[in-house]
Amino acid sequence: MSAEKRILLVSACALVDTDGRVLISQRPEGKPLAGLWEFPGGKVEPGETPEETLIRELHEELGIDTKVACLAPLTFASHSYEHFHLLMPLFVCRRFSGVPTPREGQALKWVKPNRLREFPMPPADEPLIPFLIDLL
């Protein structure tokens, strides 16, 4: 029964550049959902707020730094996968220091929101795209 699935809290971020493009990252081989394009982020660890998770993950995955005041909540994904139910707040971040660089072997792309559908994304992400199109 779906009620027995645990909720997995993952925090994700749409980094936006000065041309209104959003950064997506390709999940590496060997991971679940490999090859799909996603928003940078990761699981919220015990004791972390979703904002703290993003600050940590953006540094670890992309080598950039930001702060809580630069993370604006936009919307969230709520999606049932086979073994868990994903709850994923999506923040928007326009202010960060450093140049996003793949630190975990992942491919990165800056994409206009109205072109995001050209890149296969996890099913949880598809309903998020219209929010980015409206915003940007």
Ligand SMILES: Nc1nc2c([nH]c(=O)n2[C@H]2C[C@H](O)[C@@H](COP(=O)(O)OP(=O)(O)OP(=O)(O)O)O2)c(=O)[nH]1
């Ligand atoms: N970061 C991120 N994760 C997403 C998105 N969409 C989506 O369904 N997910 C899922 C994939 C994973 O099941 C989970 C994120 O977990 P993660 O990236 O921290 O962990 P992972 O599966 O790569 O495994 P690990 O690194 O913890 O070992 O959320 C998205 O846009 N960004």
